[in-house]
Amino acid sequence: MKILKKVFLSLLFPVLMFTAMLIITASNSKCYVNGDFIFLKFDLIRYVVLDACQTICVALAIHLQLKNGRFDFSTGAAMILSAIFAGNIGNMTGSPYIGFLVALVSAVVISCFTAVVYMNGRLPIIISTIGVTLLYESLTYLVFGGTGISVFYQDTRLSVFGRMPGIFVPAILAMLVFTFYDKMTVAGRRGKILANNQSAGVNIGINEYHNTITSYVFSGLIIGCASIIYLSQNRVNPQSGLSTSSVMFSYIVSVFMGRFIGLASNDVIGIGIAAVSMSILDYGLNCMNLGAGGWQQIIMGVFVMAFYTMSSQIGNIQKLFRKLTKKEA
Amino acid sequence: MPEKLKTNTPVEETEKVTPLQFLKKHVYDITSYMGLVLVAVLFVIFNSGPRFMFNLSSVIQTASVYAVIALGAVFVYSMGFMDVSIGQQVGVYVILMILIGNKVGGVPGVIVGFLAVLALALICGAINGAVAVWLGLPSIVTSLFLMFFFTGAQVLLMEGTGKNSIELEQAVRPEGRNEYSLMLIAIVIVLALIAAYFFKYTKLGKYTRAIGANETTAAQSGVNTIKWRVIAYMALGVCVALGSFVLLTRTGTAGKGSGSGYAMDVMICLILGGMPLSGGMKSKISAALVGPFTYVLLSNDLTTMGVDLNWINFVKALIFIAIVLLTCRKKDGVLPR
């Protein structure tokens, strides 16, 4: 019974989102082409899968550090830089698998460098990650001729991890890595203690340095998964001026939503469901030709606000529910 | 104020401070100032030709926009908060000032446009400050909301005009380049004096720093933290509106990308100026002046020194990391968050 309740509560949001978008698009003339209702086409599934897999990877990488109490600005820059390494080496060797491996290795190395700067510099996490973000962005102009990588996604032999079914490999790997770190490693469990009370954690003997570097190894692996998907779907350009922080800000919506939805199950499922829900929303907006315009941004903003509010007010909401059910009884 | 604190203060003041102790205590400030002096010296060395005055006024033009916004941002950063929506707000405000200014026409149009933007900025400040507290949200979330909202609004406003760029019909800057630079310097000085007064000598500055040091303690000491948070964000709002106006005087036009990157640039400026992002008692108003000029002079120096474009960002990043390692490094205790 408890499991059924959890399943029901977890699936409630995407079902509501799908229903809402179905009703909205069904009443919008732009969603009919020659009498065909385009929202309910196979494109929906394809889009949701491709978009949600990417979102899951980036959101999990952000969430892993957030869960450890660190607001890491450098996730986007690390993803772009490792994608450039992976794309160029993958292209040289003509192998998407080598590309994937390079993405994982380079993302782990980059993440560990972030951790080293943070720990040895003893800088506040935002300042140290802004610093390394600037560094990683500048490196995008210096490695492989500063041209980024554009041929990888164009080559269908190379871009297998950006399409179905290949895209499931990095997405599932990212979820497994997160779950393994969170549930099965000592560092993951200790990370929660440190996030709740850092001083107390250190006082009971937790080695913060060891814990931090371990968390960055795992978030690096997840960033590597995000890189290979991003690289297989997009042209990767060199970046500057902290432009990669937009990655952080756009995917953080799914993190906030996922944490709330995950209350009924766990973080990974929550973020997965949030990613799927947001992809349904995006697809619906695309159907109505609102996908790339200003309205999409405004709607995203409202979602950030609404979900964070709900997750922070969960106690009050539960009280209200209890009150209502008591009254009914 | 508790009695213990009161009695402690004079004792600290009368203690003899050796030069070494003074240096140790002010290492952050000294590093920031030395950074500014260094880039200024390099500027003089590499701009000794006939374009010295031209380049100096270019630096003033760019830095003054950052400085005006940073002077307001100090109040928010001193509480340990940040606002990631500054850039998008600037973009929308510049567009609105042009649209309203052209609609009303002439100088009154510019004034009406600015007042409208100022009102909007104050509302945004209130949202950033109050709503976060009422709804129990971290301040970054409300500013994220505003960032998304203003990004959308900027796109919609520009799409509404059907143009890539819109132009203010009324001239808002002196014709002469030197006069314009003097005008900008005057704006920055006046605003800096006002901000310094509020930051050092009024409750606003003291309480925002107290909130940054420890919000709970500040609240328990009788500080109405919600009220001062709102006022601090509104102060930032006023400066963002003013900064938008200064930007408008520089370009006379606006587009879809106006203001982009300003939130991050202002943050970098403040860090270079020696502002602790965690806020608290070490926050200082001078960061809002030292930082922007260091940041802009550094860019100018690297260009005039002939550093390759692709390497400029790398050098900048290394300098940024070096400066924050010198100024923001925490010596002991747990790892800073």
Next chain:
Amino acid sequence: MKNVKRIFAIVLALSLVLALAACGGNNGPKKAKIGVGLYSDAGPAPDSTKAYLASLTEKLNVEFVYTTLTQTDEAANISKVQELIAANCDGIIITMDMGMEAILKECQEAGVYCAGYLCDFDTSYNNNYDNVFKNPYFLGTVADGGCGNELKRGYDFWDSLMEYNEAHPDDPVTHVSFTTFPAWAFPYQQEYVNQFIEKCDEYNKTAATPIVYDPFDESTDVLMFSPVDSTYFSKHADIDAVMCICAGEFVYGTMVSAGVDKTIKLFAAGYTEGDNANFGSRGNGTYQLELVCAPESITYPLVLLLNKINGVEFKDMPAEAERRSCTSFIINSDADMELFEKSIYLTNDPANALLTPDDVYNLTAFGNENATYAGLVEILNHMNIEDLAK
């Protein structure tokens, strides 16, 4: 005798010095520094432009410094131009038309000349002509493709489609859709669509198999500089080809994701690295047309700037700055692509450039007293795919 020798030696030395000075004054161009504000950090066009300009430095005694401009932020562009001026540039070539009036004010203050490349300066031309085109510090611009009354790109798309259908009688393209960039950024692209439609309507009057085009829908077909959205191919069901008046890379990625890259053809403007792998009969054969402007067209603004810097002028120099069109490489067959692949655009090898340093030198007023403005403009008409074959 000794004195005579001394006097002779002094006279000889003086005459040598004078002769050398005279040579330097008359023959060698003045040392110049040109700032180039490109529209992108990287890609074949910026890279080949840099390679071409690098080949000219010695002969023209010129040094180049680069920066990247934006399409949407005037303040950023002004700062970039100020930085170029700070770097002691004597002239600036820019590829963006944002904040042009303010940029020219800066140039005027610093005594730096400015000219355009790969940009039609349409906003300035239509809304701010007096302040930009009549400004003595603006020397003119060369646009990729047509501008003003020289627009013909829509016809190029149509002709390429016809050539494709002739070459593939068993599997012709009979149903097309369009994509463009927004009119506020590229006002002519809608005109290109209209040109295509005009030709198509004319063709359909007599054609046995008419070509169907989906009506241009602004809300679906205009791309805001981001890839075409996932529903595009549902909204344009049953199409055989996309006439991508904007850059093909904005459509191709979605085609791959949607799995239609093998069934739908792409006729596009612009070239992105790697497009050649799927061009014509190669790879998945998606790309069937690419329109590309030769990087050598930067010769137009460069020569105008160098003339000014060297204090010389063409005898037939127009009183006001002009915007001139440059012919494009129309690449619509495997043979064309093979030729294109040997150009400087893809090889970055100046030996493959359409113009040698000597050619460019001879186009300048200081390098060739018979050089004319008309001659410089004429060069822009010889940057076709056929010229690559020569």
